[in-house]
Amino acid sequence: MVWEGRDTLLNRQVAIKEVLLPDTLSSGDRERQLLRTAREARTAAKLNHPSVVAVYDVIEEDGRPWIVMELVSHPTVEQVVLTSGALPVREAAELGRQVLSALRTAHAAGILHRDVKPSNILLSEDGRAVLMDFGIATVEGDSSLTRTGMVTGSPSFLAPERVRAENAGPASDLWSLGATLYACMVGRSPFERGDPMATLNALLTEEPDYRRIPPIMHPVLKGLLQKEPQDRVDAEEADRLLAAIIAAKPPAGDLDVPEKPKGQGPGRALLAAAATVVLVLTGGAVAYFRTATPAEGAPRATTQPAAATQAITPSAAPSPSATRSATPTPSVTRAAPAVRAYKSRGGWSVMRPMGWRGAINEASTEWTRRDGNAHFGVEAVYASLDPNQIIRDGQETLRQNAQSVVTRGRRTLTHHGAKAVQWEFTWTAGEANDARWVRPGTRYHEIRRALAIGDTAYVLSWTVTEEQWLRNRALMRQVINSFTVGG
Numbered sequence: 001m002v003w004e005g006r007d008t009l010l011n012r013q014v015a016i017k018e019v020l021l022p023d024t025l026s027s028g029d030r031e032r033q034l035l036r037t038a039r040e041a042r043t044a045a046k047l048n049h050p051s052v053v054a055v056y057d058v059i060e061e062d063g064r065p066w067i068v069m070e071l072v073s074h075p076t077v078e079q080v081v082l083t084s085g086a087l088p089v090r091e092a093a094e095l096g097r098q099v100l101s102a103l104r105t106a107h108a109a110g111i112l113h114r115d116v117k118p119s120n121i122l123l124s125e126d127g128r129a130v131l132m133d134f135g136i137a138t139v140e141g142d143s144s145l146t147r148t149g150m151v152t153g154s155p156s157f158l159a160p161e162r163v164r165a166e167n168a169g170p171a172s173d174l175w176s177l178g179a180t181l182y183a184c185m186v187g188r189s190p191f192e193r194g195d196p197m198a199t200l201n202a203l204l205t206e207e208p209d210y211r212r213i214p215p216i217m218h219p220v221l222k223g224l225l226q227k228e229p230q231d232r233v234d235a236e237e238a239d240r241l242l243a244a245i246i247a248a249k250p251p252a253g254d255l256d257v258p259e260k261p262k263g264q265g266p267g268r269a270l271l272a273a274a275a276t277v278v279l280v281l282t283g284g285a286v287a288y289f290r291t292a293t294p295a296e297g298a299p300r301a302t303t304q305p306a307a308a309t310q311a312i313t314p315s316a317a318p319s320p321s322a323t324r325s326a327t328p329t330p331s332v333t334r335a336a337p338a339v340r341a342y343k344s345r346g347g348w349s350v351m352r353p354m355g356w357r358g359a360i361n362e363a364s365t366e367w368t369r370r371d372g373n374a375h376f377g378v379e380a381v382y383a384s385l386d387p388n389q390i391i392r393d394g395q396e397t398l399r400q401n402a403q404s405v406v407t408r409g410r411r412t413l414t415h416h417g418a419k420a421v422q423w424e425f426t427w428t429a430g431e432a433n434d435a436r437w438v439r440p441g442t443r444y445h446e447i448r449r450a451l452a453i454g455d456t457a458y459v460l461s462w463t464v465t466e467e468q469w470l471r472n473r474a475l476m477r478q479v480i481n482s483f484t485v486g487g
Contacts, residue, residue, distance in 0.1 A: 001017075001018045001020060002015050002016065002017045002018070002069075003015070003016050003018060004016075004071060004073075005068075007056070007068070013071045014056060014068050014069065014070070014071050015053075015068075015069045015070065015071040015072070016066055016067070016068055016069070017066065017067040017068075017069060018064070018066055019033065019037050019064060019065045019066070019067075020064075021033055021064060030063075033065075034060070034065050037058070037065035037067065038058055038065065041055050041057075041058035041067050042058075043111055043134045044069075044134045046109050046111065047102075047105055047106055047109060047111070048105075049101070049102050049105045049106075050098075050128065050130075051098045051099060051101060051102035051128070051129055051130055051131055052102050052105070052106070052130065052131055052132075053069050053070050053072060053122075053130055053131070053132040054069065054070035055067060055068070055069050055070075056068045056069060056070070072122050072124070072130050072132075074122045074123055074124040074125070074128075074130070075122070075123060076118060076119045076120070076121060076122055076123070077095065077118040077119070077121045077122075077123050077129075077180070077183075077184060078117075078118035078119040078183075079119075080123050080477070081118065081183065081184060081187055082187070083477075083481055084477045084481060085187075085411055085413055085422065086184065086185050086186065086187065086409075086411075087184040087185070088408075088470075088473070089185075089214050089216060089217060089245060090245065090246050090470065091127070091470065091473065092181055092184040092185060092217070093217075093220075093242045093243075093245040093246050094127060094129075094242075094246055095121070095123065095127075095129045095181075095184065096177065096180075096181050096220075096238075096242045097239060097242045097243065097246075098128070098129040099116065099121060099129055099131055099177055099180070100174075100177060100235060100238055100239055100242065101239075102131045103116070103131070103170070103173050103174070103177065103235065104235050104239075106173075107170040107173070107235070111134070112168065112169070112170065112172065112173055113131065113134060113173050113176075114162075114168070114172070114173070114176075115133060115154060115157075115176070116131070116157065116173055116176035116177050116180055117154050117156070117157040117176065117179075117180055117183075117189075118180055118183050118184065120132055120133045121180070123474075124474070125338070125474035125475060125478065126471075126474065127470075127471075127473075127474065155196045155199045155200055155203070156179065156188070156189035156191055156192045156199055156203075157176045157179045157180060157189055158176070158200070158203065159171070159172035159173075159175035159176060159229070160175070160203055160204055160227045160228075161228075161229055163200055163203060163204060164204070168229075169229065170235070171229035171230075171232050171234075172229065174224050174232055174233070174234075174235060174238060175224060175225060175229075175232065177224060177238075178220070178221055178223075178224025178225045179191070179225065181217070181220070181221060181224070182208060182213065182221055182225070185212070185213050185214070185217065186212055186213070190208035190209065190225070191203040191206065191208070204227075208221070208225055210222070216245055216248060217245065219241055220233070220238060220241035220242055220245070223237065223238065223241065224238060338353065338354055338475055338478070339351035339352060339353055339354060339475075339478060339479060339482070340352060340354050342358075344365060344378075346380060346456075347485060347486055348378065348458065348483065348484065348485045348486075349482075349483070349484050349485075350378060350479065350482050350483045350484075351478065351479055351482035352367050352376065352479065353367055353369070353374075353376060353475065353479060355369075355370065356368055356369050356370065356374075356376070357369075357370060363379060363380050363381075363382075364377055364378060364379040364380070365377070365378050366378070368437045372437050372439070373464065373465045373468055374462075374463065374464045374465070374468070374472060375435075375437050375461075375462075375463045375464075376460075376461070376462050376463075376479060377459075377460070377461045378458060378459075378460055378483065379458065379459045379461070380456055380457075380458060381450075381456070381457040381458065381459055382455075382456060382457070384457060385452040385455070385456075385457050386452070386457075387419060387420055387421035387450035387451055387452060387457065388421050388450075390421075390450040390457055390459060391410070391421050391423050391448065391450050394423070394448060394450075394459070395423070398425075398427060401430055401432060402427040402428060402429060402430055403427070403428040403429075403430050404426075404427065404428045404443075405425060405426070405427045406425060406426045406427070407423070407424070407425050408424040408425055408426060408445075409422075409423075409424045410422065410423045410424070415449065415451045415481075415483070416483075416484055418451045418452065418453050419451065419452070420449050420450060420451035421449070421450050421451075422447060422448070422449045422450075423447075423448045423449075424445075424446070424447050424448075425445075425446055425448075426443060426444065426445050426446070426466060427443075427444055427446065428441065428442070428443050428444070429441060429442050429444065442465060443465065443466040443467075444463050444464065444465060444466060445463070445464055445465070445466045445469040446461060446462065446463040446464075447460075447461070447462045447476060447480065448460070448461045448462075449461075449480060453485045453486075454485070456485075458483070458485070460480050460483055462476045462479065462480060464476075
């Protein structure tokens with residue numbers, strides 16, 4: 001489990017990784033886990049790269065290891081795909097290049113990650129990708145800490161040679177990167193079958209299905225997902241192929257975002273933490289307090305679980321000793337927020353962009369960025385409760401007033417439990433239009449999401465000039481996904 005804490009010496013927020021050891025572990029297994037945790041810290045601390053989570057310290061407290069790391073409070077790629085759908089091709093390629101750069105740095109230092117997957121990559125709002133969790137990494141010269149015959153890693157993203165217990169090198173991490181990029185497009189690994197043995201069998205004997213992958217991604221994925229390591233593209237060639245995707249301007253159909261699959265596979269949901277914890281770094285030691293009921297007699301504290309990791313139910317925490325000093329809940333210095341909560345008279349709420357001009361119309365509310373190059377609107381629709389029909393009607397209306405309308409993708413997704421239909425498209429503004437913020441002749445990129453809740457349907461629209469689209473995607477996801485109706 002990873003908690004948010006504060007380094008009181010250097011006055012910075014940090015992430016503190018607590019390794020939870022089952023009580024049933026033998027002394028040998030416990031010692032092995034302590035060694036592995038210390039090795040994880042040593043391994044990651046060797047790497048100085050913007051796409052690798054920095055490790056500051058490792059501490060043993062109450063017989064358990066804790067790792068103090070850089071706090072990166074951003075969702076994982078797995079979370080982004082689950083909530084927002086498949087990544088656009090160029091965004092996926094840029095993510096791939098960043099992770100590949102981190103892997104090349106690790107490989108040059110003799111380090112293999114061995115567990116590259118969407119849930120181990122954090123994605124910030126500005127597009128920074130960060131590879132984390134070197135918990136099962138191997139370092140040349142270190143003796144293995146795993147039992148003979150034991151395969152570690154996530155089955156869906158394991159390289160075939162690792163399953164076959166053959167020698168695994170840098171090419172194994174490249175295979176996992178290929179499977180991760182595939183999951184960015186489809187929502188799951190190409191070999192996920194719902195059962196570990198069926199997944200491993202598919203990984204060894206079946207080829208990926210590329211029919212739902214944009215053709216421009218085929219060369220790099222096919223190059224990375226060759227079953228024999230010697231047949232795979234190397235890191236340099238993979239980087240060249242990804243860079244070509246980012247630079248290319250293929251036909252519109254090649255950039256269509258594939259439809260998100262209906263099933264997401266097991267084990268994807270994050271489990272809420274069952275205890276409330278505040279961590280404080282004091283003099284190199286970690287002190288923590290577990291929220292208790294009055295009957296337990298423990299002091300109450302506010303919770304600050306780190307958003308950068310999956311949370312699991314913690315084991316009972318020992319009481320801090322009287323010699324440890326503790327401070328109140330740490331104050332946090334935050335950067336100016338990009339969004340602010342807005343609640344409408346109609347009962348819906350959204351985190352609207354800060355600094356944008358707002359306007360309330362008869363059935364819609366809208367915000368326009370001050371330079372006029374971005375717009376967000378929420379419209380209440382009462383004529384139809386069918387999201388598909390609403391999108392179709394919108395397409396017909398747009399084509400009457402706009403030029404060169406090109407669909408980039410259309411898919412069905414779930415928005416806070418409600419069925420939604422999302423249409424991504426580009427269009428050029430014509431001379432005649434009803435919106436004051438639209439400039440004739442300008443090329444726009446837009447996401448339009450329709451959903452029905454109760455007796456009202458809503459249309460959320462996010463529009464940015466084409467050249468500014470990529471840099472605004474993270475803010476778009478944050479705003480659109482925050483829309484809720486009622487409590």
